[in-house]
Amino acid sequence: MIPQSFLNTIATEHRVSSAELEALSLAMQGESIANIARQLHIKEDAVRKRLSEVYQKFQIQGRGPVKLTKLQRHLINQYREKANLQAAFADSYNQAINSSPSKEAANRHNYIDWDAAPDVSVFYNRTNELATLNDWIVNQRCRLVAVLGIGGVGKTALTVKLAKQIQEQFDYLIWRSLSSAPSLEELLADLARILQPEVELSQFKTLERRIFWLITQLQARRCLLVFDGVEAILSPGKLAGTYLPNYQNYGQLFYRLAEEPSKSSLLLTSREKVGTVALLEGATSPVRSLKLDGLEEHARSLLQEKGLCGEQNWTTLIEQYRGNPLMLKLAATTVQEVFDGDVGEFLATTLFPHSVTDFVAQMVNRLSVLEDRVIVEIASQEMPIKLQQLITNLAEVSTQDIIDAVVSLKQRSLIEKVNHGFVIPSAVKEVINLSNK
Ligand SMILES: Nc1ncnc2c1ncn2[C@@H]1O[C@H](COP(=O)(O)OP(=O)(O)OP(=O)(O)O)[C@@H](O)[C@H]1O
Ligand SMILES: [Mg+2]
Known part of the structure; x- marks a missing residue:
């Protein structure tokens, strides 16, 4: 017996109307034309007409009852193919979680895919930022949230921390780094393999329809999508937040996600404010952005962990570096290797080693x-x-x-x-x- 959900999906894919679907569903259950007519309160001729529309849409040739048998066989075959695909997906999913570090995180209730997200075992402060993001996503259900800030300031680390804190509240957590600048098509196909493996996205002929597919998926369950490092799809040499040529369609996706009601959220990190976010954000809008500053005095713990000394100069170092954890880590390496860990001696000689200036x-x-x-x-x-x-x-x-x-x-x-x-x-x-x- 083919599940109704499968019939519904395949019917939509073949543009079968809801009236035709009613007749088809009953026919698939083995009901006679007369019975279908009675149940739907229509004439038998109307049932035949609806079914003949369905045969056409599935390109079933032949005469009368033969067509129905052919259609049934066709649908059963399609369903089996899908079920096989699903089984194959389940196998590869199990393999993936058994061999990945995210295994402990993947519990029975939700699907968690951290992709290449870094581990953040050492993490200082950010209490206010975590509270704000938590409020926006969990309480206010904002649909598009961007964490912004200069390179190395801790956007990725903060986002990992947040996602770990709130993952239990979502059916799906999917983390994707955009650092290799995947095309939107690739990304959507990747999401389709997770969210609805039995669906072949290429059957949706336009990008609008594929985006619409994603939105219906995000409406059906609570997902937290994270796109990390969105600046990779933004253009150098242009004003901040301009998409690269061929990547403007991401703007379309962000726009639709922001506009369509849904219980899911998309969390972005970027070194530049994304154009679509700048356009749509607001205090009462479902689109928000959080600008991340340095760690301030909490960066002292980082210097301590790096084994530096010359504590009376730490405040100067942190101020000059705006508390940027990555830049401070780069500097700490030089301080250790050249100045025996003494920040005072380092500052007396130089301020920014090449590792820092190259990064900036x-x-x-x-x-x-x-x-x-x-x-x-x-x-x-x-x-x-x-x-x-x-x-x-x-x-x-x-x-x-x-x-x-x-x-x-x-x-x-x-x-x-x-x-x-x-x-x-x-x-x-x-x-x-x-x-x-
Ligand atoms: N709150 C924190 N406490 C301790 N270490 C931190 C904190 N935030 C970030 N770091 C560390 O600083 C480094 C840079 O952080 P992260 O990669 O998150 O920055 P980013 O803003 O995402 O940078 P980029 O723009 O290059 O992607 C990492 O090594 C990270 O572990
Ligand atoms: Mg990052």
């Missing part, structure tokens, strides 16, 4: 020509610079362009607004000054 340069190198002009001007200042002063200093650039560039630089966390103007973190300043020598 990756981000600075992505700037647009316009942003470059503006950031060089900000970097040349000793004091915070006001917008009006920037406009005066860059007389040859239009005010509108300067404003666009400032917004974009902020969305990359490469400049900061303080009360009396814009400033630039020391490590970024160092890189700008190095490249403009």
